[in-house]
Amino acid sequence: MIKLSTKGRYGTRLMLNLARHYKNDQQAVILKSVAEDEAISIRYLEQIVIPLKINHLVKSIRGAGGGYMLARKPSEIRVCDILQALEGSCSLVECVEDETFCDKIKTCGTYEIWKAATELLKNYFDRITLQDILEISDKKLAAAKKKSKAK
């Protein structure tokens, strides 16, 4: 499949959830709360948050009163950063990132197609930040609210 992995999807939702709690004097958000909000197993989120931390996209505070928070402003975290952290890359095929992955690159007829498609995706995910998603999301929710009020 060309499907985004659950890591990528859940991880982005986790990051968006943290972004919603982002303020100048950030408070840590516990994974349990994210797990409930997003209906994702807390155990699985624990695994997903590890690479996000390693790649300095989130910070953690241990112990009671601890939790996780964004390492920087939502406007400074791109979707591409998240996917890169969780999946090692934003690319559709391994060979585009790692020339040694397949020794037929030089003659492969499909290589340029996957490469071009990867560029399309990468360009898109490169310019969308958590801030952008927050705004899109807020508009969407406001519109849905208005609609439900109307009837």
Place this chain on the structure above:
Amino acid sequence: MIKLSTKGRYGTRLMLNLARHYKNDQQAVILKSVAEDEAISIRYLEQIVIPLKINHLVKSIRGAGGGYMLARKPSEIRVCDILQALEGSCSLVECVEDETFCDKIKTCGTYEIWKAATELLKNYFDRITLQDILEISDKKLAAAKKKSKAK
């Protein structure tokens, strides 16, 4: 991962291989030959070719002298058709194609992002045909040949 599955990659290469043998009075190409050309296990190709046949992208002839051939002209087979046959869709996330996949679509902040990215991909794969890949591939091989001749 956002990775294309092996089915999608191998299947496209299989189709491109058949396209290379396409003439008006087509001769069937045996899977063994494709397997050798592409360095993919015959057994696996046999599994991959089934959905391609079901979706009328290839035709098969049984018995000695048999094999597989494109069901129509390379210019009339789009990458999207191939991916659709092999993976059920061209989309990055299930929920874009199947509204019942997740019940949080109405409030999901990331939905629009995956949807927009899927549109980008789909538009691209929708307008690339096997004929296009053949031409890109031929140019590439010609250039590589010229280069090796030069030194």
Place this chain on the structure above:
DNA sequence: AATATTTCAACATAATTTTATAGGTTTTAT
């Protein structure tokens, strides 16, 4: 016409990766 060969077709199984759950340990605030 009978036989052998070639090829697709179908089914079963193994290996690997992804997805998910479970249990325990360490750190910190109260």
Place this chain on the structure above:
DNA sequence: ATAAAACCTATAAAATTATGTTGAAATATT
């Protein structure tokens, strides 16, 4: 001390990837 939370390791379940084995159909050969 206790409870809350991140952190760590192991394992189970499911899906993907890949191989193996046998069968069926069409063709070529004798």
